[in-house]
Amino acid sequence: MSETTSVLDLEEAGAVLAAEAARFASFGWMRGTSGNLSVVLSRTPLQLAVTASGRDKGELTSADVVLTDASGAALGAGRPSAEAALHARVAALTGAGAVVHVHTVASVAMGHRKPGGVAFRDLEMLKGLGHGTHEVAVTLPVIENSQDMVVLGDRLEAALSPGMPAVVVAGHGLYVWGADPREARHRTEVVEWLLELELTRG
Numbered sequence: 001m002s003e004t005t006s007v008l009d010l011e012e013a014g015a016v017l018a019a020e021a022a023r024f025a026s027f028g029w030m031r032g033t034s035g036n037l038s039v040v041l042s043r044t045p046l047q048l049a050v051t052a053s054g055r056d057k058g059e060l061t062s063a064d065v066v067l068t069d070a071s072g073a074a075l076g077a078g079r080p081s082a083e084a085a086l087h088a089r090v091a092a093l094t095g096a097g098a099v100v101h102v103h104t105v106a107s108v109a110m111g112h113r114k115p116g117g118v119a120f121r122d123l124e125m126l127k128g129l130g131h132g133t134h135e136v137a138v139t140l141p142v143i144e145n146s147q148d149m150v151v152l153g154d155r156l157e158a159a160l161s162p163g164m165p166a167v168v169v170a171g172h173g174l175y176v177w178g179a180d181p182r183e184a185r186h187r188t189e190v191v192e193w194l195l196e197l198e199l200t201r202g
């Protein structure tokens with residue numbers, strides 16, 4: 001039996017993801033056809049609505065979404081994101097209900113500068129990641145890129161860091177997750193803010 005964890009059907013999920021993608025694209029975080037988004041529609045079995053591959057993410061419609069299984073394989077029409085398997089892996093590992101992937105300049109620059117990960121502490125903005133106080137220290141992991149989503153998923157799993165719902169993929173971009181698309185977006189904005197701040201520190 002399927003346990004539904006989302007109130008959204010596939011078309012409604014497509015509309016939500018299209019709106020989220022338009023917003024990220026307006027920030028310049030999904031240039032070209034870069035970036036992708038997903039929302040969990042069912043937890044058992046794990047099924048996700050994932051943005052279709054190769055589209056301009058600033059011009060998505062509610063139809064530009066593909067239902068996938070836990071391996072990222074399409075269950076219906078369309079070709080899902082090339083990174084659909086990583087979205088499914090993040091959802092399975094973390095229990096997240098939505099995953100965001102953006103190609104921000106700050107995430108790639110910081111991945112080059114701090115390949116071992118980026119430490120943050122004593123910042124009010126960390127409360128935007130669910131912490132109750134600024135008096136906390138967290139690390140944003142950086143993992144090596146791969147075109148193999150199983151390899152990339154293994155690296156992400158090994159790098160997961162407490163209190164940090166995000167990972168930088170070196171030379172590539174940023175993955176962030178949350179309970180739903182809205183929380184995932186807020187967290188993406190917070191993590192990007194942290195990265196931009198760190199860049200100003202030289």
Ligand SMILES: CSC[C@@H](O)[C@@H](O)C(=O)COP(=O)(O)O
Binds near residue numbers: 032036051053080101
């Ligand atoms: C310039 S797009 C690079 C892609 O390989 C990938 O990294 C990406 O973010 C978008 O892939 P997509 O298959 O459209 O979801």
Ligand SMILES: [Zn+2]
Binds near residue numbers: 034101
């Ligand atoms: Zn990408």
